[in-house]
Amino acid sequence: MNSSIILATLALAIGSFMNVLDMTIVNVSLSHIAGDFAVAPDQGTWVITSYAVAEAIFLPLIGWLTKRLGIIKQYIGATLLFTLASMLCGVSPTYEFLLTMRILQGVVGASMIPLSQTLMLQLYPKEKKGIALGIWSMTIVIAPVVGPVLGGWVTDTASWRWCFYLNLPFGIISSLIVYSIFKKDISKEKSIKEPIDIVGFIFLAIGVGSLQLMLDKGNDLDWFSSNTIIGLGISAFIFLVLLVIWEWHHESPVVNVRLFLNRNFFVGSFALMFSVLAYFSGVVAIPLWLQNYMGYTAFISGKSTSTLGIAIMMVAPILGKKIDKLDSRKVAALGFFTLGISTFLTSNYSPQITPQYVAMTRFFNGFGVGIFFISLNTLTLSNISDENLASASGIYNFMRNIGSSLGTSLVIPAWNHAMAFHHTMMASTITTANPNISSSLADSPKYLAMINQQVILQSSIMGINDVLIGGGIISLLLIPFLFLAKSTKPIPGEIL
Structure with missing residues (x-):
């Protein structure tokens, strides 16, 4: 295994780890964030919800986006934008600005995890793909465990803002290494100008957004005793069903739902x-x-x-x-x-x-x-x-x-x-x-x-x-x- 593969593996692992870590590192800092911006504790949870909803909506879009942008360019661009959004989260002057930057983190960060996995699989020969998946899996599973520990320590010793500043060196390093190793392949990537399936995207945004909001806010609103949760549940069901039907028959779907016809993909995903x-x-x-x-x-x-x-x-x-x-x-x-x-x-x-x-x-x-x-x-x-x-x-x-x-x-x-x-x-x-x-x-x-x-x-x-x-x-x-x-x-x- 040559040094470029090892470096690329390290860079991609850092990118995926940083992304997943950001989902949990601020969990233990919510009370500090809410206090700094003088908002109610239940409003402070939107720091997590805004990120989760944005990422959930854009994750299924990755395949369509890579056809238009290319895998390498999209990963590097997403990582740099995620790093920039992290810095802006750290310097947020208002709570509304922080939520906006968290949404941006979720939108661009959605590409980082699946594309780091895709690039790893393309980097390794078929007989060694298991090694790539092993390393990738390790970073994805460990990050949610490390996040609250690191977040608690950083918040207690410095400030909640440093939970975001931590991303800066790692995001820059990951982007630079991936660019230096794959730069010869960037020009070879083909961009396919597929038409934008606006109807499919609307179904996806409403359906997935409703589902994620229902899951994130269910506890706070006492689940189905709340009309809001009932409405979100109905909305999620209707629009996700419409999404599957629409995308199944669309020539250029934003989400390739036909992948579930692959028995192993269906079983493994569920x-x-x-x-x-x-x-x-x-x-x-x-x-x-x-x-x-x-x-x-x-x-x-x-x-x-x-x-x-x-x-x-x-x-x-x-x-x-x-x-x-x-x-x-x-x-x-x-x-x-x-x-x-x-x-x-x-x-x-x-x-x-x-x-x-x-x-x-x-x-x-x-x-x-x-x-x-x-x-x-x-x-x-x-x-x-x-x-x-x-x-x-x-x-x-x-x-x-x-x-x-x-x-x-x-x-x-x-x-x-x-x-x-x-x-x-x-x-x-x-x-x-x-x-x-x-x-x-x-x-x-x-x-x-x-x-x-x-x-x-x-x-x-x-x-x-x-x-x-x-x-x-x-x-x-x-x-x-x-x-x-x-x-x-x-x-x-x-x-x-």
């Missing part, structure tokens, strides 16, 4: 969406539980859960070298099985939990995540033609985004419902008929408050265990679904 939902529930819920109920700081909780990334880094290079010679369906099934069983075995958190034990449980979970994520990449994209690779990668990453949005939006109400159930069950036993309850102290407000505090703590622990077990069940249920796809194992004697 398996990814639900598996990311399952794994992301722990990524979101465990830090919240540790900080809100166990008294951990953001940095300690982040450090305790970051071991998931260490396991992924151990798996990625080894599996990446071997995956092209294996049946990726069976490898993904092993990953789901590992994640499911490790989740069941470690979902036994208690009030005596230590940071070391949390780190150990997340470390074991990380092996399963690393195995299924890398193998699903191979399963989904292994038999996609080069001309459709950018489009397929855009849709594939869109499905990943929807999975993470589902995991983030559904895990909190699921946890709250589980907590409420366990709280009710335990509270029902706190009567004078219970021999463990002192009848002489039963009327003491201080005594009852102390008991209630313990009940809340215990119910939060039981609730988090339930959430993790639910994620494990989803992982196991996905195993038979994988075998609807075709085997990717090379036939003996086949030339790769």
Whole structure:
């Protein structure tokens, strides 16, 4: 492997890591941002929502955009614009300006992840594409784990603005390296002036925008008890159905929905969406539980859960070298099985939990995540033609985004419902008929408050265990679904 491939791999990995990191690094800084701009905390969440909606709308458009602009030019341009938008986010004088720059980040940043994946696959020979996918997968999965830790540390030691300034050197370095290595290929890229499917784009923008808004704001508005959420849900369903019908019959679609006719792409994309939902529930819920109920700081909780990334880094290079010679369906099934069983075995958190034990449980979970994520990449994209690779990668990453949005939006109400159930069950036993309850102290407000505090703590622990077990069940249920796809194992004697 020559030095140019190594440098290009590093540059593309930096670009994708920086992009995914930006989705989570500001999560722990929202209260500081809201305070600086004197806006309500619930308004502060638009810093995340604006970025997520813009990126979700433009991810499925990547294939169409690359035909008009070229993969290399689009990646370099998107990375430089993303870096510029990051700097402008950091210097934002008003909250409205910050939201505008976050929208710009989402629009241009949507190209970075799928195109970094596409360029990596084009860079490596077919027999080594697994290595490329392993490295790419590692950066994509680790970034959401590192983001809250890094964001908390940066905000505490400097300012939330530095969460954006961090992107500047990495964005510039990634762009310069990619340009220096691929500059001879830029002139060879063909630009196809395909007509703009305005109707398809409108359906896409309204449908995906409504869906992402519904997922991001569902918790805040109490889901379907809110007319706003009901309206967004109806809008998402209608316009996404119209999008599929329209694009299916359009000669130059903005989204190539016919890719789902490829059985492996269909199975891999939906398996990814639900598996990311399952794994992301722990990524979101465990830090919240540790900080809100166990008294951990953001940095300690982040450090305790970051071991998931260490396991992924151990798996990625080894599996990446071997995956092209294996049946990726069976490898993904092993990953789901590992994640499911490790989740069941470690979902036994208690009030005596230590940071070391949390780190150990997340470390074991990380092996399963690393195995299924890398193998699903191979399963989904292994038999996609080069001309459709950018489009397929855009849709594939869109499905990943929807999975993470589902995991983030559904895990909190699921946890709250589980907590409420366990709280009710335990509270029902706190009567004078219970021999463990002192009848002489039963009327003491201080005594009852102390008991209630313990009940809340215990119910939060039981609730988090339930959430993790639910994620494990989803992982196991996905195993038979994988075998609807075709085997990717090379036939003996086949030339790769």
